[in-house]
Amino acid sequence: MNIVLIVIDTLRADHLSCYGYFRETSPTLDRIAKEGVLFENYYASGIATGPGFTSIITGRYPTTHKYYLTPYNVTNVLSFDDNIPVLAEIMWVNGYTTVAIDNLINFKSRPKHFLRGYEYYINPSKSPFVPAASLMAEQANKKIIPWIKAHSYERFFMFIHYWDPHLPYNQPRAYRELYRHEKGKFGDLKILESPDGYKYVPGWGKLDEIVEESDGRTIDLYDGEIAYVDNAIAEVVETLKDEGILDDTLLIITSDHGEGLGQHGIWGHAGLHENIIKLPLILRYPKKFPKGIRVKSYVQHADIVPTILELAGIDNQDVFDGSSLRKSINSNIRDFAVSEAxxxxxxxxxxxxxxxxxxxxxxxxxxxxxxxxxxxxxxxxxxxxxxxxxxxxxxxxxxxxxxxxxxxxxxxxxxxxxxxxxxxxxxxxxxxxxxxxxxxxxxxxxxxxxxx
Ligand SMILES: [Zn+2]
Known part of the structure; x- marks a missing residue:
């Protein structure tokens, strides 16, 4: 079994068509969800990028990994505990070739725990001084696709970090023009009424509080970035298929945090409202997971490591806060979800x-x-x-x-x-x-x- 873990930065669940969004933003993810399992109630363990990724790779909440920051623009503020094992290290020790296509090391704090355990750490930014978030999916795919072709005969763990739905919205022109909402007119949106009596647009907010534009940023551009990264994922899946290894690959697609899009007065990803903490999680591995299942149990970032280890048959003695997602299909693995910032x-x-x-x-x-x-x-x-x-x-x-x-x-x-x-x-x-x-x-x- 190979493992491909794809984390799409800044992607909230309710902007994907497979999560009920009224725009068709995610045909690839929709198809993968139909071939696998979609988790409807997946909450970040930690917000924002620093805590979120740290929870994804440690199987812990910030309460136990203690990495509460996203130090992208400050140097040397925080050291991560070397005694806490990270996923890539465990996979490497257990015979997997480990590869990351990621540029979190471009953060000014140079967070080294995101490098630990990788035999290959491929930074597609090409310079340590480029802001990490400006990375485009096509730059990442230029590294990912040849790597898969060259290593398809190996047993590998691949970690992919796409940044597209994060600011800046720098997608190619076709994806900038994909969605066009006319300011002040709401006929193109899906309008619902909440049980307690206000009108709202799912994914956009309360009708009379919607922020249609903020410094040139719009929800149209955010959605265009989603469609763009969705298409990039199609290329990766196609490559796995061409190499004959798709069905022997555990594919996990998720995010670190969502995006405010003007709701609660925020364009960014602070706070713990649903638009920030409720994220997509889609998993495809036909050998062990049924097809087209939608799971309602509460699941979290911290469950990813235990799931991968269980499916890879790795008997690990480390302590994790999360549990295997396999268990969540038939029963609740927790009574409530906790999210931290x-x-x-x-x-x-x-x-x-x-x-x-x-x-x-x-x-x-x-x-x-x-x-x-x-x-x-x-x-x-x-x-x-x-x-x-x-x-x-x-x-x-x-x-x-x-x-x-x-x-x-x-x-x-x-x-x-x-x-x-x-x-x-x-x-x-x-x-x-x-x-x-x-x-x-x-x-x-x-x-x-x-x-x-
Ligand atoms: Zn992030």
Whole structure:
């Protein structure tokens, strides 16, 4: 068995046609999903790029790998613990040829744990000074396709990192012009009504809050990037097929985090709202997985490593937070999902979702903004906190994501007992992982944000 793990940066689930999006953005992923398994409730373990990729390659949540940052523009701020094993190392030790087509090393912090374990680390950027996110899928494919052809007789683990849906939107012209929404007119969009009574466009937000353009960025361009990377994946799949190894390859396609697209006042990927943490996960391996199955159990980044090891028959003694996705097909592997960012955690439990903003995050905001930090003025400070209900030294957002899928109405003040119940669940979860040593209490300040 070979393994090809494809991570598409900044890809939210609800912009893919196989996840119900009203535009046909993803014909290749739709086809792979029909030939494999699609996970409907897949949540990031960690946000954003740094924590997300670290969770994907360690099988852990940030609470246990403690890499809470995405230090793309700062040097030497954070060292990852060398004692925590990463996926490529385990595969290499167990006889796999390991290859990454990735450029995370272009981050100014040079995060070396993304290099560990690779016999071949191929950086398609061609320069360490190029911003990682500007990489185009065709540059990556120029490295991926010849490598597969040259090594198809080996047993390999391949990690592919595409950046296209991330800013800048620099796709070829055909994909820039693929979707055209006319500003102010909503006839081309799918409009639904939420159970609690507002109109919204799935993937775009509440109708009267949609941001149609921000500094030249549009949802049309974001969707065009998705279609572009989808086509690049078709070329990779075609190559595997031509080499006669497609059905003997475990193909996993996922993302590190989503994208705000103007919802909650954010164009970027901060915070823990659904547009940022609910991601695609599609898996194809006909020898062990049924065809065309859609799984509803909560699954997370941390489940990827245990799944790969189980399917590869690797009996590993390391401890992971996640479980094999095979188990999730017939039963729930967890009762709730947890997603983390620097200074925040979210728990998703049936129709309820609680986001907790911890003291450190609130204090950082207080230090940045010298005005008194009161409930009246924090709303204007930063979009991430604009709806947060502050109580004591924490902030809370409680949503009913069935009635209010766009997370418009923060119910934290109205339902204190629900907040308490969910917070207790998250606290028990933390204790089960790290006892009383919750790393979120030891985050550095905003100048040098790192666990100490
Ligand atoms: Zn990212």
């Amino acid at each position: 620097w200074g925040e955690r979210a728990i998703i439990f049936n129709e309820w979702k609680l986001i907790i903003h911890y003291e450190r995050e609130l204090r950082v905001l207080k230090e940045i903004y010298p005005k008194p930090f009161t409930r009246q003025n924090y709303r204007a400070l930063i979009p991430i906190l604009r709806k947060t209900f502050i109580k004591g030294n924490k902030g809370y957002e409680l949503y009913n994501i069935v009635n209010d899928p766009m997370e418009i109405h923060n119910l934290a003040e109205e339902y204190p007992s629900k907040v308490k119940e969910l917070e207790e669940m998250i606290e028990k979860w933390i204790v089960s992982k790290v006892g009383d040593n919750d790393p979120i209490n030891y985050l550095g300040n905003y100048v040098q944000p790192q666990p100490v």
